[in-house]
Amino acid sequence: MSQEFALMMALPNESKGLFEQAGIEVHYSGIGKVNAAFKAFEVIQKTGCKVLLNLGTAGSSHFDAHALVEVTQFVQRDMDVSPLGFAVGVTPMDDDHPAEIRLDSYFQHLPQGICGTGDSFEIGQPKVPCNLVDMEGYAIAKVCKKLGVRLVSVKYITDGANETAHLDWEENLLLGARKLLELYQMVK
Structure with missing residues (x-):
């Protein structure tokens, strides 16, 4: 059974149960x-979805805390094969997919950002140019590109990607879940 949209988030902490309370899978x-x-x-x-909607949280020293930002480009901030002569962020010998994965904008009213994805909780300046950071987005974008599914990704900025990021992230999750749910209801 095919559906138009499927919703994906990293953790139940990011939805705080609000989506489930509203009957949203x-x-x-x-x-x-x-x-x-x-x-x-x-x-x-x-699901056979045509669009995968990724909602979640991110850190940023560029965007204000509590902002919703639509990601229009993903990069890998932790792919580093520079000792072999490749630029940071480039996956060697992956000719089918460039280091940057661009997405078409869906929400014209939101600011747009470049998200650096990595398997670390970023508390400093990434090695690749980006203005927000997460831990899942690039991988989701790459799968969507390979399978021909549109990805729409919006991040709620919980923290400044600095030394207090872990505290700010936890403190701002409920407000973020409320704003993301409100945005989701605009889609449906």
Whole structure:
């Protein structure tokens, strides 16, 4: 059975149960690129969705805390094969997919950002140019590109990707879940 949209988030902490209370099915991936890639593939195969909507949280020293930002480009902030002569962020010998994965904008009213994905909770300046950071988005984007499914990704900025990021992330999750739910209801 095919559906138009499927919703994916990393953790139940990011939805705070609000989506489920509203009767919305959420597919949770878990943390990190491997979990995200596996879950994105599974969701696309299971639902036959045409659009995978990824809502979640991110850190940023560029965007204000509590902002919703639509990601229009993903990069890998932790892919570093520079000792072999490759630029940071480039996956060697992956000719089919460039280091940057671009997405078409869906929400014209939201600011747009470049998200650096990595398997670490970023508290500094990434090695690749980006203005927000997460731990799953690039992997989801790559799976969607390979399978021909549109990805729409919006991140709620919980923290400044700095030394207090872990505290700010936890403190701002409920407000973020409310804003993401309100945005989701605009889609449906």
